[in-house]
Amino acid sequence: MIGATILIPAYNEAAVIGRTLQYMSRGLPLNRFHIVVIANACTDATATKVLSAQPEATVIETDMPGKCNALNLGYQIATKDKPIICLDADLDVTSESLTALIEALRDSSIHAACGQMDVQTGDTSLVVRAYYKGWRTNPYFDKGKFGGLFVLSAKAARRVFPLPNVIADDEYIRRSFPSEEIAFVPECRFMARAPKTIGSLISVRRRSLRGTRALTKLGLPSPERGSPGTVAMRAFRNPSKALPIIVYAFVNAWARLSLVRNAGSVANDDLWERDLTTRSAG
Secondary structure (H helix, E strand, O other): OOOEEEEEEEOOOOOOHHHHHHHHHOOOOHHHEEEEEEEEOOOOOHHHHHHHHOOOOEEEEEOOOOHHHHHHHHHHOOOOOOOEEEEOOOOEEOHHHHHHHHHHHHOOOOOEEEEEEEEEOOOOOHHHHHHHHHHOOOHHHHHOEEEEEEEEOHHHHHHHOOOOOOOOHHHHHHOOOOHHHEEEEEEEEEEEEOOOOHHHHHHHHHHHHHHHHHHHHOOOOOOOOOHHHHHHHHHHHOHHHHHHHHHHHHHHHHHHHHHHHOOOOOOOOOOOOOOOOOOOOO
C-alpha cells in the first residue's frame, strides 16, 4: 500500500541523481513509496541513471524546462489521498528522515513539515565556509529549512497544486500556509552541498532574491520580520560568530547590489542561476 509519493524534479542531474536515490532507498520500504523522478528538459543521461539506481522508480521525461512544471507533472500521477514529499535531486536524506517527516502529519492540525538541513562545506573556499557559519545564525532556520525537502498532507497538496511558474517554488509553498500548520521535525536531517566558489554562491543568492521578490509581488510577503536585527544581536552576544555574520551580510549585500547593477541585462524575474560546482559524482 502506497504511503506517500516522492516527487524529485531533475534537470541535468546525471552526475548526482544516482547518489541521491541510493542514499535515500537504503532501508526504504519501496512498496510503501511511489518514487517519481521528472527529468525536465534534460540533455544528459538523467533518466537512464534513475532507472539504473532505482528500477522501481517512475520516470517522466518532458522537453519543457522549469521545476514547477516538473512538480506539476509528477503530481498528476501521484497518489492523491496520501502525503506528497518534494525532494531536490542533489540532496542526501535517509529513509528514517523521510518517515519522521510523514509521522508529523499524524497531527491533524499539521499540513506540512520540514527538517534540518546540514550544509557540507569541507571542499569550499574560506569565504563560502564563513558565509554558511553566519547563515546558520539566521532565525529563519530556528524552525528548520523549508526547502529542498518537505512533505505536504494530501489536503495541503490539493491546496497548492498546480504550482504557478515561479522560481522560488519551495518558498511559494511555505508562504501558502500559516506557520502553525507547518511542523519542524528535528529528527529529519538532510545534507546539501555548498557552492564551492564565491562566484557560484553569489549566483545562487541572486536567484533566491529574485524568486522571493517575485513572490512578494504576487502578494505573498515573507512571514519573518526583523531577521537582520536578530542576526546582528547574535553577533553581539557571541563575538566568535561576528566574523561569519559579517561575511554573511556582505555576501547578501553583494548579491543585492549585483541584481541592481545587472537589472538592464537580466531578462526578467524568471532567470534561473544554478550552481554547477556541486554537480559532480560522489
